[in-house]
Amino acid sequence: MLQVKDIPNAEIMQKFAARYPQTDIKSVITFLNLLRVGSDLSHGLNSYLAQFDLLQGRWWVLLLLMREDNLISTPSALAEKAGVSRATMTGLLDGLLREKLISRVHAKQDRRQIQIRLTSLGQAKLDEVMPGYYQRVNQLMQALTESETMHLMALLQKIYQQRHVFENKTVDIKNQ
Amino acid sequence: MLQVKDIPNAEIMQKFAARYPQTDIKSVITFLNLLRVGSDLSHGLNSYLAQFDLLQGRWWVLLLLMREDNLISTPSALAEKAGVSRATMTGLLDGLLREKLISRVHAKQDRRQIQIRLTSLGQAKLDEVMPGYYQRVNQLMQALTESETMHLMALLQKIYQQRHVFENKTVDIKNQ
DNA sequence: AGCTTATAATTAGCCGCCTTACTATGTCAA
DNA sequence: TTGACATAGTAAGGCGGCTAATTATAAGCT
Numbered sequence: 001m002l003q004v005k006d007i008p009n010a011e012i013m014q015k016f017a018a019r020y021p022q023t024d025i026k027s028v029i030t031f032l033n034l035l036r037v038g039s040d041l042s043h044g045l046n047s048y049l050a051q052f053d054l055l056q057g058r059w060w061v062l063l064l065l066m067r068e069d070n071l072i073s074t075p076s077a078l079a080e081k082a083g084v085s086r087a088t089m090t091g092l093l094d095g096l097l098r099e100k101l102i103s104r105v106h107a108k109q110d111r112r113q114i115q116i117r118l119t120s121l122g123q124a125k126l127d128e129v130m131p132g133y134y135q136r137v138n139q140l141m142q143a144l145t146e147s148e149t150m151h152l153m154a155l156l157q158k159i160y161q162q163r164h165v166f167e168n169k170t171v172d173i174k175n176q
Numbered sequence: 177m178l179q180v181k182d183i184p185n186a187e188i189m190q191k192f193a194a195r196y197p198q199t200d201i202k203s204v205i206t207f208l209n210l211l212r213v214g215s216d217l218s219h220g221l222n223s224y225l226a227q228f229d230l231l232q233g234r235w236w237v238l239l240l241l242m243r244e245d246n247l248i249s250t251p252s253a254l255a256e257k258a259g260v261s262r263a264t265m266t267g268l269l270d271g272l273l274r275e276k277l278i279s280r281v282h283a284k285q286d287r288r289q290i291q292i293r294l295t296s297l298g299q300a301k302l303d304e305v306m307p308g309y310y311q312r313v314n315q316l317m318q319a320l321t322e323s324e325t326m327h328l329m330a331l332l333q334k335i336y337q338q339r340h341v342f343e344n345k346t347v348d349i350k351n352q
Numbered sequence: 353a354g355c356t357t358a359t360a361a362t363t364a365g366c367c368g369c370c371t372t373a374c375t376a377t378g379t380c381a382a
Numbered sequence: 383t384t385g386a387c388a389t390a391g392t393a394a395g396g397c398g399g400c401t402a403a404t405t406a407t408a409a410g411c412t
Contacts, residue, residue: 006240006257006258006259008243012243015243016242016306019303019306020306020307020310022307022310022311022314023310024310024313024314024317026317026322026325027313027314027316027317027325028310028313029329030317030320030325030328030329031217031313031316031317033329033332033333033336034213034214034217034328034332035214035217035218035221036336037210037214037332037335037336037339038210038211038213038214038215038217038218039214039218040336040339041207041210041211041214041335041339041342042211042214042215044339044340044341044342044343045211045342047342047343048342048343055397055398056398057397057398057399058398064182066192067184067188067191074360074361075360075361075362076359076360076361081182082182083182084398084399084400085399085400085401086360086361086362087361087362087363087364087399087400087401087402088398088399088400089361090361090362090363091397091398091399092398095397095398110359110360110407110408111360111406111407111408112359112360112361112406112407112408113359113360113361113407114360114361127195130192130195130196131196131198134196134198134199134200134204135198136341136342137200137203137204137207138198138200138203139338139341140203140207140335140338140339140341140342141200141202141203141206141207141335142338143334143335143337143338144206144331144334144335146202148331148334149202149203149206151327151331152206152210152328152331153205153206153209155320155324155327155328155331156209156210156213157209158319158320158324159213159217159316159317159319159320160209160212160213160216161319162315162316162318162319163213163216163217163220163316164220165220165312165315165316166217166220166221166223166224166312166316167220167223167224231367231368232368233368233369234368250390250391251390251391251392252389252390252391260368260369260370261369261370261371262390262391262392263369263370263371263372263391263392263393263394264368264369264370265391266391266392266393267367267368267369267392268368268369271367271368286377286378286389286390287376287377287378287390288376288377288378288389288390288391289377289389289390289391290390290391
């Protein structure tokens with residue numbers, strides 16, 4: 001994701017608003033701040049995970065496996081839950097396999113499927129990573145009081161429900 | 177960035193909290209929601225830009241150039257402002273050059289430098305992209321009232337100031 | 353049974369990001 | 383002045399995303 005370091009100042013926003021009159025400066029600034037906080041937290045998380053030779057993709061796979069009662073899942077299910085394509089999941093699993101954090105076993109009942117299991121090495125890796133992760137998340141969220149946190153969640157929910165506005169193609173009014 | 181599709185439910189959080197006692201469930205859920213909103217908006221923006229053969233990286237470069245009074249900057253300055261490495265900027269500029277949206281000119285005063293200029297084709301591309309972008313941002317932010325927007329900005333600020341918590345290495349108490 | 357279609361996983365090849373290492377040029381101080 | 387260091391840009395190679403195409407297996411029709 002783009003690292004939105006440099007949110008435009010008022011002067012620059014005015015310049016853009018002059019050329020593009022539909023601009024609502026306050027909306028744009030809020031939007032860019034949301035993007036920036038998200039990307040900064042994401043980069044921060046990555047830099048923490050990198051200390052353990054992990055990045056978000058592979059870490060998330062380990063977590064998804066740990067959620068399962070028997071520590072087993074399949075590539076398609078993992079891809080679906082992680083929100084990546086199955087091809088990408090193949091690559092992530094290759095990496096995890098190289099470090100023996102997971103194992104691949106052919107499924108008996110459906111021979112197209114492969115079972116992915118969290119190994120004890122994989123569990124050990126999570127046991128190394130997670131305490132520091134939780135500690136840092138706590139520290140981060142101590143920026144807000146309990147009621148601020150709840151308020152933030154509510155605001156995020158409202159925005160989240162609108163998240164599809166970008167995905168609609170531009171509509172040509174004449175064709176409606 | 178990871179597409180955080182699947183925020184763990186209460187039952188699963190309990191399981192993790194049992195193994196990792198430092199877990200504060202509310203903090204983690206809020207954190208994951210922040211990440212999710214950020215990554216969804218980022219993906220949404222990308223899918224909008226993709227209609228115009230752009231992605232965030234190259235689009236942002238065009239914007240940075242348009243901010244300049246004479247439409248000119250250098251690769252290093254752009255890399256700094258966009259928050260990417262200079263090597264990455266070289267790649268982005270290669271792409272933009274291929275489509276003639278920018279031009280490269282050797283600087284006279286410092287022959288290490290290269291001047292990057294937004295071409296009229298580049299400006300035309302922005303004129304195509306920006307109105308729809310602003311329209312969609314407005315639509316998105318209409319999810320919130322004016323006072324909610326200001327409150328959200330304030331909450332994001334507080335979190336943003338804590339963003340470095342992930343970057344500190346884990347401290348070994350014994351060595352302090 | 354044999355087709356057709358659907359599904360699971362992988363491969364190949366693209367893109368944008370990274371770090372590391374390199375080349376060219378500039379700067380500064382002994 | 384020249385040697386050491388700093389800075390600008392690029393190249394090489396890795397990673398984690400993607401889509402499209404491929405292979406194997408399963409399921410459903412007729």
